[in-house]
Amino acid sequence: MALAAGAFIGCFLLVFFRRKKRAVFCILCIIYFIMLFIITIFEREPGSRTGISLTLFETMGSPRANAYVIENIILFIPFGFFAMGIWKRKDRLPACIFAGFCLSLAIETIQLLTERGHFQVDDILMNTIGAGIGVLMALIRFRCRR
Incomplete structure (x- = not known):
C-alpha cells in the first residue's frame, strides 16, 4: 500500500519538480x-x-x-x-x-487513544535515539559528499 501510494504521488511529483533528485527524495519520504x-x-x-508504562527501561530484559x-x-x-535532508544544515541537529x-x-498518544498500542516511555526514548542515529548518518553522508 505504501509503495503504491508513493509511486502514484511520485509520478505526480516528477512531473512538477525540475530537480529529479528532490522528487525522488520526496517519494522516499512519503513511502517511509x-x-x-x-x-x-x-x-x-x-x-x-491498552495501558501506559511511564517506567524507563521497563520493557528491556527478555529476548523478545x-x-x-x-x-x-x-x-x-x-x-x-530525512529530517536532515529536508533542513540540510548541521545546526538543525537538535x-x-x-x-x-x-x-x-x-x-x-494515537496508540493510547485508539487502544492500538501501549503508551510506553521506552518507545519514545528508543525512537528518539533512532532519529538521532539517522541524523548522524545524514551528517556523515553530507560530509562525504563534499
Whole structure:
C-alpha cells in the first residue's frame, strides 16, 4: 500500500519538480511515513492493546522485548536521515532529534487513544535515539559528499 501510494504521488511529483533528485527524495519520504503509520498504528486492531508504562527501561530484559527495542530504534533511523535532508544544515541537529521525539510522542498518544498500542516511555526514548542515529548518518553522508 505504501509503495503504491508513493509511486502514484511520485509520478505526480516528477512531473512538477525540475530537480529529479528532490522528487525522488520526496517519494522516499512519503513511502517511509505511510509505512511508519501502517506499522505503528494501522497494523493492530482497535481496542487490542491498552495501558501506559511511564517506567524507563521497563520493557528491556527478555529476548523478545530487546527485539522490540531494536525495532523501535531502526524504525526511526530513516526519519532522522530525512529530517536532515529536508533542513540540510548541521545546526538543525537538535531540531531534527526533537522532531523525532515529537513524532514518537504523537504516535504513542494515537496508540493510547485508539487502544492500538501501549503508551510506553521506552518507545519514545528508543525512537528518539533512532532519529538521532539517522541524523548522524545524514551528517556523515553530507560530509562525504563534499
